[in-house]
Amino acid sequence: MAVPDDSDSGSDDGSERESSFPGAEAVDPELEELTSDDFPAYFSERDGRLFHSHGGSPYPLPVDTPEQERMNVQHRALFELMGGYYPDTCPVQEVLAQDPGRQKYALDLCTGPGKWTMDVAPNFPHVAFRGLDIVPIATRYPHPNVQFSLHDVNTPTEWAAGTFDLIHARSVTMAVTSYPALLNEALRLLRPRGLFLSGEWGRYCAFHPDYAPPPSTPTPAPALSAYFAHLHAALAARGLAPVAPPIAPLLAHTGAFDEITAREYHMPLGPWHPEPAMKRLGRAFRAVFLRYMASTRPMLVESGVVPGPDLDDVYVRAKQELRHVEGLLSVFHTVHARKI
Numbered sequence: 001m002a003v004p005d006d007s008d009s010g011s012d013d014g015s016e017r018e019s020s021f022p023g024a025e026a027v028d029p030e031l032e033e034l035t036s037d038d039f040p041a042y043f044s045e046r047d048g049r050l051f052h053s054h055g056g057s058p059y060p061l062p063v064d065t066p067e068q069e070r071m072n073v074q075h076r077a078l079f080e081l082m083g084g085y086y087p088d089t090c091p092v093q094e095v096l097a098q099d100p101g102r103q104k105y106a107l108d109l110c111t112g113p114g115k116w117t118m119d120v121a122p123n124f125p126h127v128a129f130r131g132l133d134i135v136p137i138a139t140r141y142p143h144p145n146v147q148f149s150l151h152d153v154n155t156p157t158e159w160a161a162g163t164f165d166l167i168h169a170r171s172v173t174m175a176v177t178s179y180p181a182l183l184n185e186a187l188r189l190l191r192p193r194g195l196f197l198s199g200e201w202g203r204y205c206a207f208h209p210d211y212a213p214p215p216s217t218p219t220p221a222p223a224l225s226a227y228f229a230h231l232h233a234a235l236a237a238r239g240l241a242p243v244a245p246p247i248a249p250l251l252a253h254t255g256a257f258d259e260i261t262a263r264e265y266h267m268p269l270g271p272w273h274p275e276p277a278m279k280r281l282g283r284a285f286r287a288v289f290l291r292y293m294a295s296t297r298p299m300l301v302e303s304g305v306v307p308g309p310d311l312d313d314v315y316v317r318a319k320q321e322l323r324h325v326e327g328l329l330s331v332f333h334t335v336h337a338r339k340i
Contacts, residue, residue: 042135042150049298054134057152058238059175060299063135068113070291075115077285078199078332080277081265085120086168086197089261090336095165095195098126105130106166107189109153109182110175114138114146116168121146127165132157134175153182162191170199173244174235180250187256190339196257200244202331203235204228208266208273211327221325223317230314231296234303247335257337269328286322289330293318 043063044053050064061067079085086092096104104127108117111131121129121143131138131148138148151157154177167186176182186196205224207213219225232242248262268282269289293315300311322328 047298049295051298052135054152057134057154057175058177058240059134060235060238060240061174061295062298063137066291067295068137070288070295071112072115073284074288075119077267077281077288078265079119080281081267081332082334085116087261087263087334087336089263090197090334091195091259091338092166092197095193096124096127103128105164107132107164107168109167109169110172111138111148112171114142114148116170117146117148118143130164154178156185157189159189161188164189164194165191166195166197168197170197171201173200173241176241177239179241179245179247180253183250183254187254187339192339194339196251196337196339198247198333198335200247200333202333203231203243204331206266206329206331208268208327208329211272221318221321221328223314224321224325224328226314227293227318230300230306230311233305234296234300237303237305238299244333247333248337251335251337256340258340260335260337262333262335265332265334267330267332269330270322270326272326272328285330290319290322 042053043050045051049062049066051061052059052063082088096106098104104124106117106120106124106127106129108114108129108131111117111133114131114133114137117129117131118139121127125145127145129143129146131146132151132153133148134150134152136148136150142148153172153175167190169182169186172182173179183196190196205219205221205228213220236242248260251257251260267285268278270286271279271283273279273282297311297315300306301308306314
């Protein structure tokens with residue numbers, strides 16, 4: 001699977017400007033124009049990897065080119081697995097339908113390289129898309145209806161209440177210190193009947209039912225199970241949720257959402273699947289997962305949750321399991337709901 005780049009994400013000369021887009025007068029109050037000289041203020045280097053330097057964010061993964069490549073390939077793999085950029089039951093088309101009476105807005109939290117926003121925005125040229133992240137790694141040549149800004153997801157935004165018709169939050173839980181607080185801010189920002197869309201990867205070892213071991217037998221992937229256990233401990237040490245919280249119950253608990261719809265997507269890890277398309281997807285996603293393991297390793301080392309030689313052994317054996325154990329899955333959990 002090829003890694004996409006920004007070459008098709010807008011004009012090379014930056015001529016596509018927000019000023020040409022309807023509703024451009026609603027400028028993002030947090031927009032910061034960055035030059036290459038500004039970049040060192042947002043990044044720090046450790047052990048050959050580039051990390052954010054935002055002191056208030058607990059986000060533990062690198063933000064360098066290898067990690068951005070991983071996220072971009074993962075984005076494309078998810079598109080193939082889901083058959084789109086969001087579940088087919090999610091009423092994005094309805095929510096973002098053109099309204100002659102007002103400008104519509106969509107917000108992408110923890111946008112990263114901005115691929116979701118850049119891929120979805122051309123389908124809704126009348127909608128103003130906003131993408132937020134703590135580091136400036138999104139394309140510098142966005143579509144005319146897209147604007148990327150710097151912001152820590154754990155702090156309130158400056159937008160007025162009821163600004164957004166859609167809020168998208170994918171793979172944000174490694175950056176979020178309190179998901180209920182994030183939902184409170186989402187509720188404030190959403191218009192009545194606005195749409196909240198979440199997607200999170202399960203941080204655990206899963207198996208296809210046809211390959212799962214009986215409950216009374218040991219797992220055929222003990223090293224991967226150990227890797228996830230160490231990952232959970234390291235995340236907890238940083239004050240983060242070891243596993244992604246159950247989003248649907250959190251939405252229900254607010255009493256402010258309805259049409260809450262949860263779904264699971266099973267991504268094969270490795271080319272074990274009998275269907276050719278899934279076999280190809282599994283081979284690509286195994287490479288994604290190996291890159292994910294490399295990206296989480298600095299955090300595991302820094303956390304001290306496992307001695308270095310033991311961690312080395314876990315990584316060696318986990319990589320062997322990824323190549324030889326059949327039936328391995330990564331589970332992607334989606335939830336969408338409408339604000340009452």
